[in-house]
Amino acid sequence: MTQSRAGKLLYAAGEQCADLRYLSGLSTPDAYLWFEDQHGRQGVMVSALEYGRALKECRPGVEVIALSDLKSRFALSRKAKTTPEGQILALSRGLGIREWQVPVSFPFGLAQALQRRGLKLRPLAPFCPGRAVKTAAEIELLRAGVRLAEAGLARAEQVLQQSSIAPDGYVHWQGEVLLAETLRGEIDAEISRRGGIALGTITAPGVQGADPHQVGQGPVPAHQPLVIDIFPRCQSSGYHGDLTRTLVKGQASEPVRRAFAAVAEAQKKALAALEHCRCARTVHQLVVDYFAAQGYVTEYGQGLVPRGFFHSTGHGLGLEVHEAPGLNSRETQPLLPGHVVTVEPGLYYPEWGGIRLEDVVALRSDGCENLTRAPVYLEVR
Template sequence: MKSRIDAVRKYIGENGIDGALITRKENLFYFTGSAPVLGGYLLITEDDARFYVPELEYEEARETARVEVEKFKKLTELYDVLKPLKSLGVEGSLSMSFGNSLREKAEIEELKFIDDVIKELRIIKTPEEIEVIEAACRIADQAMMVAIEEISEGKTEREIAAKMEYIMKTNGAEKVAFDTIIASGWRSALPHGIASDKRIEKGELVVVDEGALYRHYNSDMTRTIVVGSPNEKQKEIYEAVLEAQKRGVEEARPGITTKELDTIVRNVIEEYGYGDYFIHSTGHGVGLEIHEWPRVSQFDETELKPGMVITVEPGIYIPKFGGVRIEDTVLITEDGAKRLTKTDRELI
């Protein structure tokens, strides 16, 4: 934690900022090791780092945080602490109302965004972070195997999702990483088809997208299943997505940019003639948030480096027919990439 705080301290020093105030839950955990339910405020200055939390969160924060902790009853106490500072580094997610309060009540003259340094730190995972993400991926694999076993004609999407989520929690997950997607039949063409009361029918494609939150870190994976025997068009679409996904994992390596990786994956789908039906980016970073930097898309040119964790998740979505998506959480290594989610990708 100290090296992370020191990096922020160096950044604000080089940019002429008096201090930095961290408020986002994920960032608070990243810098302090503590995640109180009601949150708090981490103030970093040239010679100090102090975590201010509401009084009812004090005992928990004191036990878990790796920085000095102080409690407050009213925000006016925090504003008084900030008054000696004239400029303050803040996250871009800071609300306008709180920003105005900092100016008016804490008398901060200038607010500067410090997202660049935070993103630069969080985008490369430490060995300890990778170990936790791998555990989250193992839990996701266990849940996916349950889905594969349970999906059958007559069952509802919500019924399958409930069993998956039960398995995740009984295997150590704090909760699901996001609302579990079980999208069958025509709904499989909806990229975000959260499990509904629709009953699964024979011959349908079923997209299963799920992840586990374990010790504050996320996993993310998708598999597509056919109930019964697939028809020729279903086979063709699946083959296109599978080839694109495998190619993406094979080509992911240090030195390539996220835009280049997206192009490689996208070109495979286009070669099959389904380019117009691949309607989202190839992937995204995974860590303390289910979607974080880098973005594997045409709009991001981040160079991949060892320690980054991303998803590779191409898909084809044909309205009124159905869709296919295959996704793995992937670790960028020194010379390539390693799949952290390992459930079989072949058509089931």
């Protein structure tokens, strides 16, 4: 079988598979089949429940096939099954395809069943590399995602401004100790009111912020850093925003102030580099070298508690929160116009917590545009 005879196949839920939503335009809670035949023609197979919506929402050029029409479409017997396995076998016979390219996330059990029936499945990674370069329309959708995140941050700032510092050393709001969970709920509710979905919002107070992905729990202490990382998804488009700020209710300690200034400067340097540099590793190394020059020691691995700067400078943003390209030492592909990346240096020390600042940048042929408007400051009085 020559490679030209291979088709491409996806079976997943549009809400969970960014490649599927990108290729078909249809987001569903349940799995459905997308295919591209050996001539580049695309189609989806959906249930009656989703058929009408699929006709309206699928991208131009994507044929919508109802499962109820599958047997007549491919001249199958009445006993033929319309299970996922049956759909793919029918499609393969109808199109004359015996080999399919599938993503590495293709369901294992389904793959085994198809291979037992004589089909060849070849994993393809990345399955949809074109997603990394955004169109002008996609950049506007990402800008809307950033605005959602900024609305959530504004609500957090409002809560902190309305709060007071009690003698017990904690932040109080509306007569009670402010909890990280309460602040997160206020952020997420604001995003929901504006048509977004907030999943995994981080409000990590004090020393909890030393773990970059610690969501945060318990009372918010005064005079200590509070890492707020918001990455909502626009409900209508599926595209994300991403934004991190670190705030202190009260007066920050001198080590925290110095670290904040270093992170802010590192971010400025990375943003300036992206105006002309198209090597992700170079941008990342610039941040690494700057922190080292400022005396910030980084340690991790070999059983050590991580400290310093031990994550990527940034990552791609789109239908997924983390996607290609990465701003890190492992990225080998050049940065291109249309790439949208986060720029989020940070410093983390278990003694006092963490500092992270994150903006979203769209790369263009003549430089880059920062899609983020939220101001950068530390103390909330």
